[in-house]
Amino acid sequence: MLRAILAFTILSLSPTAFAGEAEFRLEPIQGNVFRFTAGHYHSIVMPTPEGCFVADPISPEAARWLKNEIQQRFDTPVRYLVYSHNHFDHTLGGEIFDEPSITCISQELAREDLVRTRTETRIPDLTFKDQLTLHLGDSQVHLRYHGSNNGRGSISMKFMPADVLFVVDWIVLGRLPYMDLKGYDIHGMIDSTREVLDIPFTTFVGGHGRTGDRQDVARYLGYLEALYGRVVEARRAGQTLAEMQKSIRLVEYKELDRYQEWLPLNIEGVSRTLDDRSYLDMQMER
Ligand SMILES: [Zn+2]
Numbered sequence: 001m002l003r004a005i006l007a008f009t010i011l012s013l014s015p016t017a018f019a020g021e022a023e024f025r026l027e028p029i030q031g032n033v034f035r036f037t038a039g040h041y042h043s044i045v046m047p048t049p050e051g052c053f054v055a056d057p058i059s060p061e062a063a064r065w066l067k068n069e070i071q072q073r074f075d076t077p078v079r080y081l082v083y084s085h086n087h088f089d090h091t092l093g094g095e096i097f098d099e100p101s102i103t104c105i106s107q108e109l110a111r112e113d114l115v116r117t118r119t120e121t122r123i124p125d126l127t128f129k130d131q132l133t134l135h136l137g138d139s140q141v142h143l144r145y146h147g148s149n150n151g152r153g154s155i156s157m158k159f160m161p162a163d164v165l166f167v168v169d170w171i172v173l174g175r176l177p178y179m180d181l182k183g184y185d186i187h188g189m190i191d192s193t194r195e196v197l198d199i200p201f202t203t204f205v206g207g208h209g210r211t212g213d214r215q216d217v218a219r220y221l222g223y224l225e226a227l228y229g230r231v232v233e234a235r236r237a238g239q240t241l242a243e244m245q246k247s248i249r250l251v252e253y254k255e256l257d258r259y260q261e262w263l264p265l266n267i268e269g270v271s272r273t274l275d276d277r278s279y280l281d282m283q284m285e286r
Pocket residue numbers: 089090168169207208
């Protein structure tokens with residue numbers, strides 16, 4: 001009885017501590033690949049008898065929870081920690097996995113930026129330029145750089161034999177790209193997504209949004225291409241931003257989350273890129 005009262009008191013006194021933990025989940029996706037969720041963020045874990053692969057740690061709290069969960073559920077040591085790109089909101093918490101037996105890896109530009117910006121996480125001890133394959137027993141992870149798209153040194157991760165592909169931020173399924181595309185390179189997003197579709201995979205996991213398949217990724221690419229094409233067309237016809245935001249409708253994508261709110265912002269982002277990169281505003285004035 002005393003124990004029951006104590007438990008009740010603890011629960012009622014610290015709801016936030018429990019609510020925080022409830023945000024963390026580790027769920028099977030396919031084969032030995034698991035998706036780690038912390039709020040709106042996703043990462044990947046691949047346990048094998050020879051050790052465990054971990055992608056983005058997301059935050060110190062998330063990483064602490066994950067480390068314990070891996071030990072409890074799989075009883076295999078973490079061997080690799082790999083960052084998807086440089087942004088702090090995916091890479092914080094790396095220090096939780098700061099042990100000599102764990103190799104921390106990123107693309108070289110991601111490491112460079114983490115150092116420059118003094119991001120408070122574990123700094124990678126191994127980098128690569130184009131691609132790198134990691135082996136854990138019978139499983140492999142293929143890491144690939146596709147050029148500029150979002151942030152710096154952003155890569156795809158392909159898990160075999162599970163046949164799962166993981167990309168963060170520049171491919172988001174079921175939702176429009178983020179607001180006015182601040183920090184995104186629309187040309188690079190299109191080119192990188194085309195390259196990703198040349199890689200065989202059956203299941204796609206994103207750092208945000210829902211999980212899907214090749215067709216979902218192709219549909220996302222279709223949206224990017226349509227958005228870009230329509231903005232170029234409208235700008236060449238002399239439309240202002242306000243006119244484009246009124247006239248451009250991509251109704252075939254209206255089921256995507258944030259379609260109403262973010263389409264005008266996506267249009268603004270592409271138009272801004274055309275000015276910054278191609279001086280399209282100056283071309284049109286001539
Ligand atoms: Zn993100």
